[in-house]
Amino acid sequence: MADRLHSAAIHLLRRLRRTDPASGLSAPRLSALSVLVFGGPLGLRALAAAEQVRPPTMVRLVRALEVQGLVRRDPDPTDRRRVRFRATPRGRALLRRGRARRIAVLARGLAGLERRERALLARAVPVLERLLRRLSVDPRA
Amino acid sequence: MADRLHSAAIHLLRRLRRTDPASGLSAPRLSALSVLVFGGPLGLRALAAAEQVRPPTMVRLVRALEVQGLVRRDPDPTDRRRVRFRATPRGRALLRRGRARRIAVLARGLAGLERRERALLARAVPVLERLLRRLSVDPRA
């Protein structure tokens, strides 16, 4: 069952990702922007860690997003080494549209299922979320 | 619900991916190898399409996998322009181990759920699979 769940997640995201080029952003930039939109202002290292990437890689990603006006940087008032990155309104809007494209594909698929199947998935989603919390607080292996 | 399912899939794979560096292969190579292991022999273009990548990109990926002895190339008997790539036994073994690492993390998480939750997920997985078949045969958007 773990195998089938794993495979289903892979193929689901592979399908939804096909809508992303319409955003005009590469996958790493889109993903970094997403973290800033949903995760509030973050320092460079925290953002790099959230994206499972090294700090120098994130330096370039946020620089590109700044140039495109999608992200803004603010100084940290208490520590002058630190910087806080946040999404601009334009960045939020761009991300919202991209996310809507993905969700639309998924929602259309869900709408094609039978009512009982949708109800079953609706009950399964919270279990998945609980599973994720267990996996993330348990960093073994 | 589409939103939460989408988010759950992202975070699930992000967590499982953390075990991949142990394979010694980059993510694109690992993924291409996976397609060859599970999808049988494929031509270059078919493999590129499966990976949502352009042919020149796939040329370099398979070349690297060949150098590492994980993939073999055979001529197509009926069309001398074509080439057929397949995983070698070593490639299969490497992929199997990497997959086992991912599945082990997931299975351990599942084992920490309650029996009823696991049963619910077990019933939801086939519905997810049916959803995926619907999404893939319907390439709109």
Add this chain to the structure above:
DNA sequence: CGCAGATAATTAGCTATGCTAACGAGTATG
């Protein structure tokens, strides 16, 4: 048959994304 166009893989050359090593500025701490 013969050749025009289509198709398969590749090469060339560019940009973007990942890394490690090393650095300067700022902070914390002995």
Add this chain to the structure above:
DNA sequence: CATACTCGTTAGCATAGCTAATTATCTGCG
């Protein structure tokens, strides 16, 4: 207050993505 640590950055390398163009082969049509 000197030392060590942390944050962000730069430099420089390898990989991965793309488009455009090349070469080899096949297909179809007169």
